[in-house]
Amino acid sequence: MGKYAFEFERSLVDLEERLEFLRNEAADGTDETASQVDQLEKQIEKLREITYSNLTPWQIVQLSRHPNRPTTQHYIESIIDDFVELHGDRVFGDDSAIIAGLGRMDGRSVAVIGQQKGRTARERVQRNFGQPHPEGYRKVLRVAKLAEKCNLPLITLVDTQGAFPGTASEERGISQAIAVNLAAFSSLRTPIVTVTIGEGGSGGALGIGVADRVLMLQNSYYSVITPEGCASILFGDSSRAEEAASLLKLTAEDLTGLGVVDGVVSEPLGGANRDPHWTAWELKKTLVAEIDALVVSDSEELVEKRYQKIRSIGVFMTEQGETIGSPLQMPDLVFP
């Protein structure tokens, strides 16, 4: 007992735990407990709907960080056959915050790359909580180039709070490592699909996230800065992250509106952690369809289309006073 729960889902989880308890009792079989179970089930169903159907941006951020949220490793194990992990950047070392390798999905060979946060406390430490160093991004580049060479579609799974902000990162050129990936991915001659499965934290996320198709799981977020970081800059108080999360427009829905994200992958009500297998199945269906649609393109055409897509992201005003791109809301308040 004592399942992990955020404050906003506390009362629901309490009821669920009570239900579990009653079910165990009901197994011994009085009619009274059976009808109690019935009632409670109905009550829970209602509450679940209320709790999760209109999540605030901050609640989504919380779900995206749920300790039981499925990780890159989970999705690889669930949807990739015969996975072969590839280690090392061939220059400095192997970064365990990033998993990279080859495998088959629905009969087609693919390359898969993703940040891995870790599932247990011990693994989280060993994986540096999914915060890569430069050698991680250089491993990514090496595997991406291999995918290009062998015409393998590339799938990247984003789940990081950001590149690791430490001294070793800076010494070994984290800026340059990320920049080189942004440039290389923009012209990689093989299809790329990226999915933010949990946290999409700034440049450290984008460093594996330039793609033909940019997708997000429903309860993931993608942001230029963590809500805590934003709150600390804006208000001098990182505990006001909830407000910052709303300001940043970091949800899948908002980012689809801004033209940054192309599609959203559904999660079960309450988040991927409530049914990792169902979520993996949804993800697989989407990935297979997206890749099927991309592999038919000639690689030259693919790269040109990807470039134009990236080239056109942004909202600004031209010298002629024309607004390019679509602002998210309140067009009447747009700067004159």
Place this chain on the structure above:
Amino acid sequence: MPLSSWFPSKKPQGAGEQKGAAKQVPDGIWSKCASCNKIIYQKELRADLMVCPQCGHHYQMTAAERIELVSDPGSFEEYGAGITSVDPLGFEGTKPYVNTLERAKGRTDLNEAVVYGTASIMDSPVVIGVMDFRFVGASMGSAVGEKITLAAEKAIERKCPLVLFCASGGARMQEGMLSLMQMAKTSAVMERLGRNGIPYISVLTDPTTGGVSASFATLADIVLAEPKALIGFAGPRVIEQTIGQKLPKGFQRSEFLLENGMLDQIVPRSEMRERLGTIIAHLAPPTPVEAPTSGEVS
């Protein structure tokens, strides 16, 4: 008049998104150098290209000052001067983004944090872009990303080298993910530039951090820096919080980057024009050298 008004304000101007302790130009007739604490005179400072005559500290320069410093007199022709930011998210933190933009415009006579155009440096034609830290900490939003992209496209069109003077506190937080995606956009165009065989030189000035350092700034063929400029991905304060200790002196400064193999050279401001001219002449000779007439050896 209180004595303090003679001294530069310790508080850096610009929005909170700037990372690190960027040192602003002191105002007043004389003031204490923000680096060595010695008295310096405005006039003298200006005559020395905004470099402290006592300690060699390189103060930030405006875009116009830099263009004047490195380009041949009268050669600069600006493009895209009217391109400007809008407020795509309706961002209202402690103050609305539109107000931040208004204030920056009023204070700088700029419409955005980067200025670009065509020019010549020591008689070689170039496309030059210069970021100006006074404008919202030269953070990169959609308009900055667009202007950097246009500068690279202009260089491809003119078949001449691209020179970018970088400075930035990082991403323009008020534009959210649109700001982050400018990293992808500017990096993609630099990839095109390279595939078109156009040389690209970037000069990193104090400070070049965050999204700009992790995109076009570090993708140049030749990466130069001014002395002691703060250059890095994460801000020093963030790193200190993460590792729980003070950073060593000189960490993330130009000299540190040179030692770690991230820079080609550190070039003092007084030598910048000539160094750029020499490099450009090597990479993109202006006209084919005529073959020597037979028998003659020069």
